[in-house]
Amino acid sequence: MSTDAAGDSLRETPAWGRLQAHFAEVRKRTLRELFDGDPERGERLVADGAGLFLDFSKNRITDETMMLLGELARERGVEERREAMFRGEHINVSEDRAVLHVALRMPRERSLIVDGVDVVREVHETLDRMSAFAERVRDGEWRGHTGKAIRNVVNIGIGGSDLGPVMAYEALRHYSRREMAFRFVSNIDGTDFVEATRDLDPEETLFVISSKTFTTLETMTNARSAREWSLAGLGGEAKAVAKHFVAVSTNAEGVAEFGIDTDNMFGFWDWVGGRYSMDSAIGLSTMLAIGPAQFEQMLAGFHAMDEHFRETPSGGNLPMIMGLLSVWYADFFGAETCGIFPYDQYLHRFPAYLQQLTMESNGKHVTLSGEHVDYDTGQIYWGEPGTNGQHSFYQLIHQGTRLIPADFIGFAHSLNELGDHHDKLMSNVFAQGEALAFGKTPEQVREEGTPEAVVPHRVMEGNRPSNTILAERLDPQTLGSLVALYEHSVFTQGAVWGIDSFDQWGVELGKELAKAIIPELEAGEEPKLHHDSSTNALIRRYRNVRRGV
Ligand code: F6P
Numbered sequence: 001m002s003t004d005a006a007g008d009s010l011r012e013t014p015a016w017g018r019l020q021a022h023f024a025e026v027r028k029r030t031l032r033e034l035f036d037g038d039p040e041r042g043e044r045l046v047a048d049g050a051g052l053f054l055d056f057s058k059n060r061i062t063d064e065t066m067m068l069l070g071e072l073a074r075e076r077g078v079e080e081r082r083e084a085m086f087r088g089e090h091i092n093v094s095e096d097r098a099v100l101h102v103a104l105r106m107p108r109e110r111s112l113i114v115d116g117v118d119v120v121r122e123v124h125e126t127l128d129r130m131s132a133f134a135e136r137v138r139d140g141e142w143r144g145h146t147g148k149a150i151r152n153v154v155n156i157g158i159g160g161s162d163l164g165p166v167m168a169y170e171a172l173r174h175y176s177r178r179e180m181a182f183r184f185v186s187n188i189d190g191t192d193f194v195e196a197t198r199d200l201d202p203e204e205t206l207f208v209i210s211s212k213t214f215t216t217l218e219t220m221t222n223a224r225s226a227r228e229w230s231l232a233g234l235g236g237e238a239k240a241v242a243k244h245f246v247a248v249s250t251n252a253e254g255v256a257e258f259g260i261d262t263d264n265m266f267g268f269w270d271w272v273g274g275r276y277s278m279d280s281a282i283g284l285s286t287m288l289a290i291g292p293a294q295f296e297q298m299l300a301g302f303h304a305m306d307e308h309f310r311e312t313p314s315g316g317n318l319p320m321i322m323g324l325l326s327v328w329y330a331d332f333f334g335a336e337t338c339g340i341f342p343y344d345q346y347l348h349r350f351p352a353y354l355q356q357l358t359m360e361s362n363g364k365h366v367t368l369s370g371e372h373v374d375y376d377t378g379q380i381y382w383g384e385p386g387t388n389g390q391h392s393f394y395q396l397i398h399q400g401t402r403l404i405p406a407d408f409i410g411f412a413h414s415l416n417e418l419g420d421h422h423d424k425l426m427s428n429v430f431a432q433g434e435a436l437a438f439g440k441t442p443e444q445v446r447e448e449g450t451p452e453a454v455v456p457h458r459v460m461e462g463n464r465p466s467n468t469i470l471a472e473r474l475d476p477q478t479l480g481s482l483v484a485l486y487e488h489s490v491f492t493q494g495a496v497w498g499i500d501s502f503d504q505w506g507v508e509l510g511k512e513l514a515k516a517i518i519p520e521l522e523a524g525e526e527p528k529l530h531h532d533s534s535t536n537a538l539i540r541r542y543r544n545v546r547r548g549v
Pocket of ligand 1: 158
């Protein structure tokens, strides 16, 4: 029997039992019926906050479902856990750390004392340093070794030190300094670095080495290649690279050892998880692209959603609603995945960003106290921007056998109004939600004159759930709110499941094994291999092909 830190089993909470009985009823009901019997549904099952509007009426729920999910949240202590996070308690139990990304966006006049330190003051000191640096680079005042202004910024990082920055840069490209080029290198595959730098002039290129630990294999390997590339292009003098490298890290020693002056380092703190760090100094490349003022707007959006999450009762609380619906689908309907479909080309990296946020956070098989869970945890998140996805995988969502709850994200205004493109784009957001929910009955198909043999193929059962998130336009503030919405939805899910959403031990084993295999691949003499027979044979085969044996 699984237990959370408080010693209660999720399955034994009264709300869980009531939800199970309730589910037996709800699963038989269709969205068609639910809408037909309740003309106000589409206007009632909605919520808004921090500039985002959420329509959750096309979910397989009733008012009672939401009431019971709210009870489940209360019984699982979601609100107490939320308060513990905001107070800076060590809710990341397996790493014994506070989880304080919310402090990264608290306004300057606030204060939050954690272990005797005002973390908000420290956050703003770093933001001020970042702003001063970003202004110097953007104004052309910061010069490279040969006196040229910086025109290219290459962020080197991986995971949270890449996905947030690249997603935010792409999302806010409209607001970016267009005369400058921004590139992102993450993969240890040399192709990533080579392709990102092939048309850049080292004299005009600044590398931002972003790594919380400053030990990550991929990032350190790419950083060393970047240093060689710079040196080669700047005449080979070691001191030449000083003006071309800055670091973002919590590890000052590692930064100094690498050879970057710690005056050119922007720090953050162990209470910022990698996947929750795009609004910390890890966002330096974002700030270089959009400027400090727009970055501040983004932080204001994050903060507005933090306040909404903290203060709004569960019935109208966007992250809680979305988080509880994820629990509903994952644990009662057995939905394994959740589709994220932003109808905005600028958000094309948003699903990739959310994959780390959601799956590294809630892909856990034990509770806070280390017991194996006896229910499903984190769903698989995936997606592509609309309308492209419609012409690719939507078929399976509409007519396949699996239930895939979807989030549609759209904006009232386009940042690139072009003829009637935007109305056509948004008509697809509304149409997809409608088609998924209500489908097409056999009668409707027959009425179209479809031959009887083809009728079953053209029937769409509907009853496929979705959320629709609408905002006015994709600006820095809205992006901040949107990211914080998902951060807190993930938090809500993790709190209900009683898991540690802030560690990531599962990624360690693969890293360790790779480190052990590197010398085996590089050895001149045939190494003695002690892996399983499959891994041994693969390593031998690779070595043979490389040596032309
Ligand atoms: O491999 C997982 C991970 O630890 C992520 O959690 C993190 O975002 C990423 O690696 C990068 O880590 P770092 O910023 O320390 O280089």
